[in-house]
Amino acid sequence: MSLAMDFCPNCANLLDIEAASGNQKTRFTCLTCPYVYPIKTKIVREIKLVRKEIEPIFEADDMKYAPKTAATCPKCHNGEAYFRQIQIRSADEPMTTFYRCCNDNCRFDWRED
CATH class of the missing domain: 2.20.25.10 (N-terminal domain of TfIIb)
Incomplete structure (x- = not known):
């Protein structure tokens, strides 16, 4: 199972991150169904942002x-x-x-x- 999860495998809704509290570790939870996935390692995601090329509204002349x-x-x-x-x-x-x-x-x- 992938550690960088975004969507629930059961109902395809966006997963929420539930912060650690007490003896419970940080985990992904689904707000629609009872799906829970405990996060065991640090999740690092690098996303390269590509600047959108903006077209000029008016030409030079x-x-x-x-x-x-x-x-x-x-x-x-x-x-x-x-x-x-x-x-x-x-x-x-x-x-x-x-x-x-x-x-x-x-x-x-x-x-x-």
Whole structure:
């Protein structure tokens, strides 16, 4: 039997870890059925996390022709920014506004929900 158990072999529900108390050792328990598995050795699990690749919402030139508005850049405090609005949530939610600083040395992107 594997030591790194996640699911009950009887009913396939997620197992809970019950901490040691008194003379009882730490164990896996099923909250649905009477399944119990005592943990006899230290369980170590290493999981490599893979960063999700994020696609840009706008291409590099998309904001070049966008309209400008009075907005303060959070990075350089310039008072003008390009903006675009996109509906990224459900229709009953407000649109999200994306900004890009007009300062050529900054070009910081931010959004306002």
